[in-house]
């Protein structure tokens with residue numbers, strides 16, 4: 001490490017590897033190598049209630065299409081690896097435009113058939129609090145683009161509450177019910193959350209992730225799942241995993257495309273505060289990976305960028 005051609009360490013602790021330009025990628029290495037020691041570490045961190053944090057890595061792709069295809073390929077490999085390692089895989093989905101493109105790209109990838117979808121647990125990082133089937137729900141969009149097109153076990157798909165669900169039009173009751181569902185899936189002796197192999201997040205123009213918005217009271221909620229009222233982005237009522245819950249995931253991938261995301265992405269990687277810029281407060285246990293297109297990477301600090 002660190003020799004000629006090896007990773008270099010930037011001031012913020014992120015390390016980078018310069019790739020030949022045709023790969024159009026900037027990658028930093030902050031991951032742990034041995035799976036077993038990684039899981040041991042994660043177990044210890046979960047038991048102690050303190051998630052051990054990874055360094056961030058950044059990969060840049062030429063445009064939104066290539067970004068979506070690359071994320072889809074990574075996701076299929078991650079699911080295959082998780083299933084090979086522990087027999088099942090769990091993902092946490094996000095909403096938004098790039099998420100929909102990733103979902104479509106997974107289905108378009110022939111290798112998605114290699115995944116045993118009946119052994120994939122599906123959770124959500126956030127949801128718009130609307131009736132089931134509303135086209136604005138992240139669930140509805142994910143079902144149309146991916147979930148309805150692969151042979152999942154319906155019992156392993158865990159949508160966040162809807163206004164016409166069992167807890168009714170009460171977002172706090174819905175958030176509490178989702179927290180209970182998560183706790184039921186947690187491993188015995190572990191914290192109140194199940195193991196998440198990979199948790200994907202979009203990044204808002206204001207730096208929000210899931211439905212954790214800048215300066216919102218959700219930052220003071222110590223519960224794993226929070227009801228969000230007064231969201232600055234419609235709809236105003238939502239359900240979200242809180243940042244500490246997000247940060248229990250083994251890998252967190254922040255996926256952003258487009259010039260309107262450049263400022264938030266740049267500030268998060270430059271070390272902004274998480275209350276002002278929630279994306280800056282995201283760290284997976286073994287990996288934090290920023291997956292960007294060139295437009296979204298335009299303001300990434302130069303020391304972390306090998307190619308614009």
Ligand SMILES: O=C1O[C@H](COP(=O)(O)O)[C@@H](O)[C@H](O)[C@H]1O
Nearest residue numbers: 094095096097098202203204210
């Ligand atoms: O409202 C939401 O927005 C963010 C970002 O969406 P995008 O379309 O700007 O990429 C998304 O990550 C979140 O899940 C969703 O509820």
